[in-house]
Amino acid sequence: MTDTWTLHPDRALPADPTTRPIAREIYAAVRDLPIVSMHGHVDVAAFADDEPFPDPAQLLVVPDHYLTRMLVSQGARLPELGVGPAGTPGLETDPREIFRRFCAGWKHFRGTPTRYWLEHELVEIFGVTVRPSAETADEVYDQVAAAIADPAFRPRALLDRFRIETIATTDPAWSPLDEHAKLAAELPGRVLPTFRPDPLLHPARATWRDDLDRLAAASGIATDTYAGFLDALRERRAAFVAAGGLATDHGHLAADTTPLPDDVAQALFDKARGADGAGLSTEEEAAFSAHMLFQMAAMSAQDGLVMQLHPGVLRDHDPAVAAAFGPDKGYDIPVAAEFARGLRPVLEAFGHAESFRLVAFTIDEDVYSRELAPLAGVYPALRLGAPWWFLDAPDAMRRFREAATETAGFSNMSGFVDDTRAFCSIPARHDLARRVDAGYLARLVAEHRLELDEAVDTAADLAYHLPKQAYARP
Template sequence: MSEPWTLHPDRALPADPGTREVARELYTAVRDLPIVSMHGHVPVEWFAQDSSFGDPAQLFVVPDHYLTRMLVSQAETLPRLGVGSTADEPVETDPREIWRRFCAGWKHFRGTPTRYWLEHALVEIFGVTQRPSAETADAIYDQVAARIAEPGFRPRALLDTFGIEVIATTDPAWSPLDQHAKLAADGYGERVLPTFRPDPLLHLDRPTWRDDVARLAEAAGTDVTTYDAYLDALRTQRQRFVEAGARATDHGHLLADTTPLDDGEARRVFDAALAGRVTAAEAQAFSGHMLFQMAAMSAEDGLVMQLHPGVLRDHASAPFAAFGPDRGYDIPVAAEFTRSLRPLLDAFGHHPSFRMIAFTIDEDVYSRELAPLAGVYPALRLGAPWWFLDAPDAMRRFRESATETAGFSNLSGFVDDTRAFCSIPARHDLARRVDAGYLARLVLEHRLELDEAHEVAADLAYRLPLAAYPRP
């Protein structure tokens, strides 16, 4: 009989024994600090309805595009993983069969951060003692399903179990925020916060743009037939988000361009979009203009502006058409910030009421562009490694390339980016381990005193995220 599956207590800490000893001390000191999850995408409905997660496949597999994309790369299909149907293949509806496919593909996650998050959740949260495989799939499914069925495994209860002090959802700009109102009435208004996400409204050439503008108009209670009315409707909704407890906006543009248009040109392009005659070049220029406008509005209402460009969304057209956003294989592209953010930072980089956090998945720009920018403009913070970079070695490279120029105080601290609820504590645990290893090296190289390292470890894990997202 094989040994029970366990996780090493020093996982992701430095291999060198001396460095590991100091890292272990630092990690132990911050391991149980509360989690601040301000860059998340967990649906608000989970908390408002507080219902069961259903089954292991719905909790782990179906909503997690990190997980499904790896299995697709090994010849699985999204329909067989429960994501949806195509004309050629019906969706798999048996959650146990979906789980079996996931477990059979466990070996494909070796060496990836997804493996770390999954094993943390399975072992630490569910008490699984068998490594996933085709042979163990059914036994693990039954164990996880039994835990999910417990009353203590509802989303609100897990906020306490996971030590989540505050978590932000991501909500469309036209949201009526009724689910957040319910949460506030139930006493969770200070703990589960909305985030204003206007992306579909800022890209004039998206097929749904006019329908989305109509949704904005309905939510704001006004007609949006002109550019000026459009700006007013955005301001109205932003204020409603502020009143509902929001602390941030979120922008996932392809480019970081923030070049403003003059008012006359902006009105002309907006009218062309309403008439269905906007060009791709006009739409791109307008999206950069609107990032500038969003910054101007943030300087007025105090919402922190989060920007994470550099992702070519829906690289594969067929999965996107069949299954929608986040299922078409989003792929990183090179990003440019120095020139692109210059108009915005020139106007608002020293504004006392403006705060911006820039994320990237282009490692090349950490030391060359973002760290120098964050190291001088008081309004700008550099966000934590995000998406393809939230892996142990990439996190270490981030610390090494950004810290020497930006310092620690100009960073956001670790904030996760996930729809997979059970991966939140795992992601924060990994970040705290990696940061402890980096700080331990500084201590042993006599570049930082041990008491300072303890203080910085707590800053990165807890205090900096809170400071980066102040209440408006």
């Protein structure tokens, strides 16, 4: 532990002295490749407006759910971390105080990817030279605050500095896409929308009727009938295509894609919209959502938007927390996922269609070798998405490679996607993935299972070429 905080150039590479030099060589070949960030949640406004980031807490702490979850698990209350709508009792509004709480909890991030991402950001992006702690909190804060006051730290400047070739945002189906239109003019091909219709496909959500109205307004097509609903969705998808969108994104509890007969689907839609407020039963809701996933696949096979599916998350595990602090703040928790039967209808229908591509993600790693790799290893339309969310960490990423590659190979992978709303963590996330992949490939070389030239070529595929291929409209 030196006085000045620096990061080791070999971090996250394998320690074994035979493997490390090979890993270094592979990593060196991909370290500086451009970033293709085809699945993420940075707000499009950041790029459209290009305003300076507000303050270190709003930049690094408040929006990072990995970070706030860990502090909550150790006794912090969300409002103390600045999380919650205005007026929340105890809501901390002093960014320096929030930042102190984060720095005081630095120990709790040991062994987690948050630690890696944050130290990368603090040292490599913001030039911080002391480790975070209760004692150094203000010094770190001041250093970050000084950096983000510099125009070189505005979002568009950072796009260049981070070598981000393309970044996709996530946008509601009813988005007017105005900001994307502005960006298409000012930064052509650099910032792309992603079509996310989740709320519309789940009639049980409290906002569903309002969201139908939003869809109608955005599309100019009445959504009071099932046929109109489908047409309106088609219209918005076309608008996303026109705005440069390459993909859709679907977060469902299950991967079930079983279609319903048209009349049944229509009856469920009507029942969900019915004035009596009875709504759908849990089973009906699940059946309708599954049916709509099939419809989304069918539309993708028409319009070429790459379909992304992220199932297996129980949203808002603690409803009281969600009610108090807003949607997605209620502690999402993974549950067991099932893909072999769930994806079967879509793969039977479109699994060999040249115009269709499906990228499937999981946070239930139990299905890597059992279901996803065997499916991706045979259906041409299916790509296996990168390690996602809780599994987006060094050992988990290594487990993914080890469990999935032997059956699916590398060519059926999506390559890395960062899936983050924390813009400044994007280079750290891609860098970590490149290091972990270099380490995995180096082991294959060291065990004489792959030649070095193949490993370098594969590392470039995973870091750059495969995401470009996977998200090119087929």
